[in-house]
Amino acid sequence: MKIKIKLIGPLIYEAGFSEKDIEVPAGTTAGAILHLLAIPEQRPKIVTRNGNAVALDQVLADGDRIAVSPIYSGG
Amino acid sequence: MYGWTGNILRVNLSTKTHKKEPFSEEFAHKWVGGRGFACKILYDEVMPGTDPLGPDNKLIVALGPIAGIPAPNTGKCVVAAKSPLTGFYGDGNLGTRVSEHLRKAGYDAMIVEGKADRPTLIYVEDDKVEFLPADSIWGQGSYAANDYIYGKYGAGVGVLNIGQGGENLNRYAIIRSLEGRAGGRPGMGAVMGSKLLKAIVVKGTHPIPQADPAAMKKLGFGDLKKVHEIDKETGWSRQSTTGVLQFCNEVAGLPVRNFRKTHHPEAWHIDGERLNNARVATYGCPNCTMRCGITIHDDQGHESELDYENIGLLGSNLEIFDLPQVGCLNYLCDEYGLDTMSAGCVLSFYADAIDQGAVAGDFKFGDAMRAKQLLRMAALREGPIGNLLADGTLRMARAFGNNSLAYAMQVKGLEVAAYNCKFIPGQALAYGVSPIGAHHREAWIITFEIKHTTRESYGPEKAAKVIELQRIRGGMFEFLVACRFPWIELGWSLDNYPKYFNTITSLNWTLDDMWKTADRIYGMIKLNYLREFPNATREDDYPPAVWFDPANADTDGPIAGKVLERDKYDSLLQHYYDQRGYDNRGIPTKATLAKLGLEAEALAAEKFAALT
Numbered sequence A: 001m002k003i004k005i006k007l008i009g010p011l012i013y014e015a016g017f018s019e020k021d022i023e024v025p026a027g028t029t030a031g032a033i034l035h036l037l038a039i040p041e042q043r044p045k046i047v048t049r050n051g052n053a054v055a056l057d058q059v060l061a062d063g064d065r066i067a068v069s070p071i072y073s074g075g
Numbered sequence B: 001m002y003g004w005t006g007n008i009l010r011v012n013l014s015t016k017t018h019k020k021e022p023f024s025e026e027f028a029h030k031w032v033g034g035r036g037f038a039c040k041i042l043y044d045e046v047m048p049g050t051d052p053l054g055p056d057n058k059l060i061v062a063l064g065p066i067a068g069i070p071a072p073n074t075g076k077c078v079v080a081a082k083s084p085l086t087g088f089y090g091d092g093n094l095g096t097r098v099s100e101h102l103r104k105a106g107y108d109a110m111i112v113e114g115k116a117d118r119p120t121l122i123y124v125e126d127d128k129v130e131f132l133p134a135d136s137i138w139g140q141g142s143y144a145a146n147d148y149i150y151g152k153y154g155a156g157v158g159v160l161n162i163g164q165g166g167e168n169l170n171r172y173a174i175i176r177s178l179e180g181r182a183g184g185r186p187g188m189g190a191v192m193g194s195k196l197l198k199a200i201v202v203k204g205t206h207p208i209p210q211a212d213p214a215a216m217k218k219l220g221f222g223d224l225k226k227v228h229e230i231d232k233e234t235g236w237s238r239q240s241t242t243g244v245l246q247f248c249n250e251v252a253g254l255p256v257r258n259f260r261k262t263h264h265p266e267a268w269h270i271d272g273e274r275l276n277n278a279r280v281a282t283y284g285c286p287n288c289t290m291r292c293g294i295t296i297h298d299d300q301g302h303e304s305e306l307d308y309e310n311i312g313l314l315g316s317n318l319e320i321f322d323l324p325q326v327g328c329l330n331y332l333c334d335e336y337g338l339d340t341m342s343a344g345c346v347l348s349f350y351a352d353a354i355d356q357g358a359v360a361g362d363f364k365f366g367d368a369m370r371a372k373q374l375l376r377m378a379a380l381r382e383g384p385i386g387n388l389l390a391d392g393t394l395r396m397a398r399a400f401g402n403n404s405l406a407y408a409m410q411v412k413g414l415e416v417a418a419y420n421c422k423f424i425p426g427q428a429l430a431y432g433v434s435p436i437g438a439h440h441r442e443a444w445i446i447t448f449e450i451k452h453t454t455r456e457s458y459g460p461e462k463a464a465k466v467i468e469l470q471r472i473r474g475g476m477f478e479f480l481v482a483c484r485f486p487w488i489e490l491g492w493s494l495d496n497y498p499k500y501f502n503t504i505t506s507l508n509w510t511l512d513d514m515w516k517t518a519d520r521i522y523g524m525i526k527l528n529y530l531r532e533f534p535n536a537t538r539e540d541d542y543p544p545a546v547w548f549d550p551a552n553a554d555t556d557g558p559i560a561g562k563v564l565e566r567d568k569y570d571s572l573l574q575h576y577y578d579q580r581g582y583d584n585r586g587i588p589t590k591a592t593l594a595k596l597g598l599e600a601e602a603l604a605a606e607k608f609a610a611l612t
Helices: A011-015 A030-036 B025-031 B035-045 B098-104 B142-153 B188-194 B213-234 B240-250 B272-278 B308-314 B323-336 B340-355 B368-380 B383-389 B393-400 B425-433 B446-452 B460-480 B485-490 B496-505 B511-532 B566-580 B590-595 B599-606
Strands: A002-007 A019-023 A046-049 A065-069 B007-012 B017-022 B059-062 B076-082 B089-095 B109-113 B120-125 B128-133 B158-161 B175-177 B181-183 B197-203 B281-283 B293-297 B303-306
Touching: A002 A011, A030 A046, A030 A065, A046 B446, A065 B240, B007 B128, B025 B035, B025 B511, B035 B059, B035 B076, B035 B089, B035 B109, B035 B460, B035 B511, B059 B188, B076 B098, B076 B188, B089 B175, B089 B188, B089 B511, B098 B158, B098 B197, B109 B197, B142 B158, B142 B197, B142 B323, B175 B188, B188 B197, B213 B485, B213 B496, B240 B272, B240 B293, B240 B308, B272 B293, B272 B323, B293 B323, B303 B323, B308 B323, B308 B340, B323 B340, B323 B368, B340 B368, B340 B383, B340 B393, B368 B383, B383 B393, B425 B446, B425 B460, B425 B566, B446 B460, B460 B485, B460 B496, B460 B511, B460 B566, B496 B511, B511 B590, B511 B599, B590 B599
Parallel strands: A002 A065, B007 B109, B120 B197
Antiparallel strands: A002 A019, A046 A065, B007 B017, B059 B076, B059 B109, B076 B089, B089 B181, B120 B128, B158 B175, B158 B197, B175 B181, B281 B293, B293 B303
16 A cells, blocks of 8 residues: 655655655555654654554554644744 | 863943953852853843943853853754843843853853944954944845955854844844854844944854863764764754644644744745755755755745744734745845744734724735735834834734734733744643743643643643743753754753853753742743833733634634633733742742842842732
8 A cells, every 4th residue: 555654854854855645555654764764763753544643553544644743833 | 171171252332342250150050051141141231221222231242151062962052131122121132152251261151331422343253342333334244244254254253243133123133143044033233223333253263161171072072073973873964843734734733824824735845844845955054964054046046944933924824825935034034124923923923913994904824925024014113014023023013902912922022932822721731931931942742741741731730841941941041052952942951051061060960950940030020020010910920811712713624712811811811920939929929039139139139029
């Protein structure tokens, strides 16, 4: 299935891209996407699925948009 | 007494006199500095009903015990007065060398009274105070005025100045410093302008009294280095605050089209990534090692320093998705000395009101050229439209009528910052109960709300989080005085701040002592509000009505079909009041005031309004 990844802020420079589509097998979780992106578990972050927070064990669906952002505090 | 110089400088522009006034240790420990000093002085000295733009209003410049001493990030000062925008206590902070110089000159605060008989520059050098004619820079923008001052006094002095917006009494005119820093959203620049005060220049040459200067030097410089290392490691300042734009766009929290929409497919044109690519310089405040001022060239070739609030409110909110054009609007605000946030809301409200048929006009969303003209007109109060726009959204809505107040994006007269709370109840509460109007400085809970609670919740945990953040952001950082960014953006521990405070003062405060002081200051500001508005109601703590309007719900995206619910918001507000010990109007009860040590201030308030 196809998942759109959106990275925010400094994560862009670490991963080398800001947005791209990836193909993953059915049953892939949000946590597996982070693993795929090599984002360390302990790094403070917020992960959203289609604009709302997602638990890392949640199984994704075809066409989902996953955004990973540092924890911002609103300036 | 270590940590404080123990003196306030009082200057009177009408009589061209000044006085060095000592304050007691009790005063220092009770109000600490910055916002604490400012709200107490204004409560005692500026009576309800005072014209904010008249000679009886007073401008306060206030510092705290850690201000100006090298440590993360202490190059800030608080400016405060009765606000011409909101009609009660208003303040703001800005990065400036005044923080260090005023303290080195021997003062923890400055009170500016009266009104000059001609444009004036106040020059302070230690015990010397001069009232100098400023006719040659009156009418000039803030950059030119700053250049003149640096040319005359050298680039190392502390400067606070205004642009034409403040001179012309635009109600959201700010105070400027260091060719890029600005503060005092609720019209502190207009208060300076009303006094014909173009600039304050300060040079201090004495050491700031500290209990253990050697220990503080080691601690402060060491920690500045550590903060710099964390910034490098996390890469935060690659985009600084502007990374927030994509986050808000993702979670439907971006202001678009006067907050009618919450996200936009073209937002990427003005995001942090594009800004970083266009960067030509980076600026920061004194004593800062995580400089956030990303600067680009605008469409006219000016350097324009942008943060998230600027691009959110002058960009997406106006549906202008061209970075150099947004840069130009930002540059004009800086040059004229206008608050970018209020200016963005004023322009978007004007376009929306025209769209809705509430008023006739020729300004449309996306029209950057006309936006530039309107900013100039607002700054100079040119013609009836400029005059109207210079008064802010609340007064504009009163003039337009036609139910336009519902979408005037303000609380208590202060325009909202760049977070669209159409379906973010806790942040809507943070705007509602911010003590000076809709400022994001006091509390920002969007990440907490989305990550750790359900977005639909209006539960007590959100009220508790708002209070926790108010104590830190609107409290401790504003009275110590320091920038909150090392903590909020890099995770620099809060425990460091009592450590700095105690090393400087030889006291033994904990974070709990900080929170008690913060609560006292919030109580003080609420009493100020009640005294000015004796008929205050809980409705005053509501966000703009459009966020409750189902007709305004998004038609697509993460919050399609959803808006805030009025009954539930009211219950969230009640949670906040209950946890704060405030009554049903949002005013501290007598019992709470006694607990905060505000018995005398409560008695003074009761001459004007009833307490419960």
